[in-house]
Amino acid sequence: MNYDDYQLLLKMDLAAHNLERWHFLSVFRKPEVYYQRLLRRVEYWNSKTGRLARVIATLSKFRLQRLSVRTGLSFPPGVAAGGLSIAHYGSIVVNSRAQIGKFCRIHSATNIGVANGGVPTIGDYVYIGPGAVIYGDIRIGDGVVIGANSVVNKSFPPGVTIAGSPARVIAARDSSTIMPMWFPNYKASSKS
Secondary structure, X not given: OOHHHHHHHHHHHHXXXXXXXXXXXXXXXXXXXXXXXXXXXXXXXXXXXXXXXXXHHHHHHHHHHHHHHHHOEEOOOOOEOOOOXXXXXXXXEEXXXXXXXXXXXXXXXXXXXXXXXXXXXXXXXXXXXXXXXXXXXXXXOOOOEEOOOOEEOOOXXXXXXXXXXXXXXXXXXXXXXXXXXXXXXXXXXXXX
């Protein structure tokens, strides 16, 4: 990752939270955004070599772990693409091998974990409702809506709404109807 990639990730994350720029008071007003900034900092410095980079990466990891305990967020570096939107802080646990696509929105009490050695791959523009559990070697397509308290243990195609325990398709609607209005429309972006 170079510095331009790092800045782009920060900009995409701010856009996902409907913010144009970072403000120092956001540390207190939006701890989930601050968490994401620290996460991106760790990712950036982990990609660098040299003694200074290792020191900064170690200090950044320490700060991230302390903030993780305070906020209940557990996102390992390198898991989420740009535009991650954590709706608010609370218990969110993500396995270090899982992959989360661009502009995904994740609510509290969510668990994305391992089962039988496999981890989920989540597409772009996926909306994950509160309390969702997603596990195993599965693929969630682009634009999927995962309902609150759903247990997802199998793959689903793009552009559907799923819910239940175990999850099943309940509608042929994609996430463009449920995402916050500032999110870019994934259908429009896939045409360009």
